Amino acid sequence: MIELIELRKKYNKLAVLKGISTKFNQSECIALIGPNGCGKTTLIKSILGMVLPDSGEITFNNKSIFNETDYRNYIGYMPQIGKYPENMSIGQIVEMMKELRGGHLSFDEDLYKVYKLDQILNKRMRTLSGGTTQKVSAALAFMFNPLVYILDEPTAGLDPISAEILKEKMLLEKSKGKLILITSHLLSDLEELVSEIVFMQDGELLIHQTVEELKNKTGEEKLSKAISTILKAQLK
């Protein structure tokens, strides 16, 4: 569904992506993991067209995404730190997004309702706590029934209950055959959700394997242990 071919990006002289090639398919839930600054967010932002890679190719449904915007109709994006116009209220943001993404007859308002955002519609974005802003981001990412979810550290700022709600929502969407791309540090969080693991380090893609393969190979039961075993092996 999404294919990356030899993706390279430099910020000034710092190479952030050093030739990433991989493929993400439908009905998968892919965890993008790696230490801070390894290029996860840059990779995600390249897929969204927010960062323009220096060379390489990204295709969405076999069509190049460069100079295209329509494919973003099929993506729901939840940023790591949601930045919203400070003077707008939650209600105005939601209305604006609905207008901008036009052409939808029905909206998926599950999260919006479970998080009780409809009760604080008049609150301005600058008065919201970090967690509430994350809830707004999540609600917006799931609102337009996209085919692909790109979630950058989705559970980072959320309280355990809200995070659990979000995970259940992700499971539900995965069962509908959608592609979910998550970056996270907390592997234990993703245990029951993830079907493939992509591990990045210093702008390079070290591992891209299914969870089954990983567990069989290492003989470990827990995902986090399996990955650390693999990494140790690689470092030697």
Place this chain on the structure above:
Amino acid sequence: MNRIIKFVMLDILRNKIILFYTLLLAIMSFSMFSLEDNEAKGLLSLLNLILLNVPLVAIIFSTIYIYNSSEFIELLISQPIKRNKIWISLYLGLNTSLIISFIIGAGIPILLYSPNLIGIILIVMGCIISVIFTSLAFLCSIIARDKAKGIGMSILIWLFFSLLFDGLIMFLLFQLADYPMENWIAIIAALNPIDLSRIVILLQLDLSAMLGFTGAVFKQTFGTGWGIFFSSSLLFLWKIIPFMISLRKFNKKDH
């Protein structure tokens, strides 16, 4: 495109600064016309005030507004909206708001006191100057990532064009008095949008005494008809070029 322009304009209207600006223009215009005993004099004093204040407000307000919209821009960029469209809508939204407040604040009094061709040209020039300096604001805010730097740059641009430029030309001319420099000076003068619009209006008024130095050289070199044509086309370029450069940079920017 309309939706983004709508959001931008609503946001600017909610911002009280633009209302103060309208009020300031209205007070300025009414007082200039009541202070001077004839309408041509009033128009001239108002011209000078407009050429000083309108560019200042247009460039500073736009620069700050663009920096403050960075979240809005970032939000839109991950959505199925073309980058061109985001930047152009922001440009049109800002320009429309500034032009509307200029027309309400200064346009209405001008039409009340001086309902003739010169009055209308003054209004048009005010609008053009607003657009040009908004266009420069877009350039400043895309060149400098840092807000303080960008605002500093836009203040310098305003200072340069409204105060320093004439002095520099005068200095050049005195230094090079022994050489036949008039034509060159006329061309250099054309590089200042504020001078250009002053020249267009004064050529219309046919008040050589008020032309200022660059204006006089301009008139001598090009004559009235060509002068107006030439300066109007240059003003047009001033509106387009800085914005086009900023648009190209915006399309290549990482967020």
